[in-house]
Amino acid sequence: MRLHVADHPLVAHKLTVLRDRETDSPTFRRLADELVTLLAYEATRDVRTTTVELRTPVAAATGIRLATPKPLVVPILRAGLGMLDGMTRLLPTAEVGFLGMIRDEKTLEATTYANRLPDDLSGRQCYVLDPMLATGGTLAAAVHFLLDKGAEDVTALCLLAAPEGIANLREAVGDDDRVGVVTAGVDERLDADGYIVPGLGDAGDRLYGVV
Ligand code: URA
Numbered sequence: 786m787r788l789h790v791a792d793h794p795l796v797a798h799k800l801t802v803l804r805d806r807e808t809d810s811p812t813f814r815r816l817a818d819e820l821v822t823l824l825a826y827e828a829t830r831d832v833r834t835t836t837v838e839l840r841t842p843v844a845a846a847t848g849i850r851l852a853t854p855k856p857l858v859v860p861i862l863r864a865g866l867g868m869l870d871g872m873t874r875l876l877p878t879a880e881v882g883f884l885g886m887i888r889d890e891k892t893l894e895a896t897t898y899a900n901r902l903p904d905d906l907s908g909r910q911c912y913v914l915d916p917m918l919a920t921g922g923t924l925a926a927a928v929h930f931l932l933d934k935g936a937e938d939v940t941a942l943c944l945l946a947a948p949e950g951i952a953n954l955r956e957a958v959g960d961d962d963r964v965g966v967v968t969a970g971v972d973e974r975l976d977a978d979g980y981i982v983p984g985l986g987d988a989g990d991r992l993y994g995v996v
Contacts, residue, residue: 786955787940787965791827796820800969803944804985813991814867817916817944820969821871824942828912828967829875831938832856855880857906857936860914861927862886862899864989868914868942879912884930886923895926907935916988918946918966919979921953928964929957938963944988946971947981 799820802808808816834849855878860869862885873879885899903909911931915924918941928939946968958964972981985991 786958789967791969796823796969817867818871821868822874824967825872825875828940828942854909856910858912859884864916865914867992895923909936911936911939913941916944918943918950921950925954925957940965943968945981947975949975
């Protein structure tokens with residue numbers, strides 16, 4: 786599994802304001818959006834491209850364009866929706882599929898309750914949006930779901946990760962380099978309720994309010 790922790794003062798600044806419990810919901814949304822765009826820049830380093838010939842106003846030139854099939858962006862409901870605009874700002878031609886996953890409190894298995902994705906993901910590069918990599922159960926299930934449908938590779942963008950979540954995901958996918966995580970930070974630990982410490986609280990509640 787690939788792991789990239791974005792190391793940049795702008796990332797650290799935005800993450801610090803997101804963590805602050807005094808930050809209100811509109812500011813949280815805007816900063817999360819900006820932070821995702823910075824993470825998207827890192828996460829798309831290996832996006833597939835194709836060489837093209839063109840003419841500038843001055844001369845013939847060679848360049849690259851994004852290849853087909855188009856990348857697929859997959860926000861995990863609900864909190865992943867708050868990351869969508871930040872991602873598609875950099876990948877406006879990407880297609881977007883939605884995945885709703887819920888954890889069964891008895892079996893602790895994550896199951897899919899909503900799926901708006903193409904059936905066949907052969908050759909598709911997928912970018913999963915899930916703000917908090919806590920236990921890793923949901924993300925592992927989402928990654929397997931996409932790989933089972935034929936995805937070529939799956940890169941998750943997470944605002945924050947816990948060491949436990951990274952370890953669990955690594956155990957679930959092994960050394961499969963088709964799977965990657967790009968995050969703004971790896972925190973200390975999970976608490977007994979599954980919150981990342983120090984973290985930023987419940988990302989969904991901070992984005993959308995408590996419902
Ligand atoms: N989900 C969240 O929203 N926050 C955490 O700290 C852990 C999981």
